[in-house]
Amino acid sequence: MRLVIFLIVCCLSFTHCTSSALEKPDELLSKKVMTSIITDLYLQQQMVSQSMLNANNQEPIETVAKNAIAILDTHKVSYQVFEANYKYYSSQPEVYKKILKNVNDRLYEQLSDTEKERMENIEKNNP
Numbered sequence: 001m002r003l004v005i006f007l008i009v010c011c012l013s014f015t016h017c018t019s020s021a022l023e024k025p026d027e028l029l030s031k032k033v034m035t036s037i038i039t040d041l042y043l044q045q046q047m048v049s050q051s052m053l054n055a056n057n058q059e060p061i062e063t064v065a066k067n068a069i070a071i072l073d074t075h076k077v078s079y080q081v082f083e084a085n086y087k088y089y090s091s092q093p094e095v096y097k098k099i100l101k102n103v104n105d106r107l108y109e110q111l112s113d114t115e116k117e118r119m120e121n122i123e124k125n126n127p
Contacts, residue, residue, distance in 0.1 A: 022091045025084035033075065034089055035102040037082060040071045042103065043110075 029037075044067045072082055090096045108116070 022088045025081065025088050027081045027084075028088070029077065029081065029085045031089070031095070031099055031102070033077070034085060035099050035106065037071065037075050037077065038099065039103045039106045040074070041068055042107065044068065044071060 045064060048063050048067065069079065072079055089099060108119075111119070
């Protein structure tokens with residue numbers, strides 16, 4: 001269900017982009033790297049959200065920000081480089097849509113068999 005919500009939000013976000021693409025950033029990240037970073041950011045956000053529900057944590061923004069910086073560091077990408085690339089790719093709706101589909105596919109691969117079966121049943125019952 002979270003994947004469906006994520007895709008809806010992402011689809012809405014790229015429909016508001018301008019039709020003309022921005023100039024390529026000086027340090028252009030590959031679509032594969034962008035997919036990997038966005039996947040990791042999404043998973044991290046979900047873990048923080050879940051821990052907030054379980055522990056009634058009152059510092060979600062700070063936690064998300066710290067974890068996002070750690071993820072970028074893991075990928076050896078600065079915030080400025082990621083931001084420039086995110087803006088660049090999101091200004092190209094078809095390319096951005098492919099990146100988001102790859103993110104969705106990676107997230108789906110990480111689901112347990114039970115979760116996959118449940119999602120497939122939901123999709124069958126809600127065409």
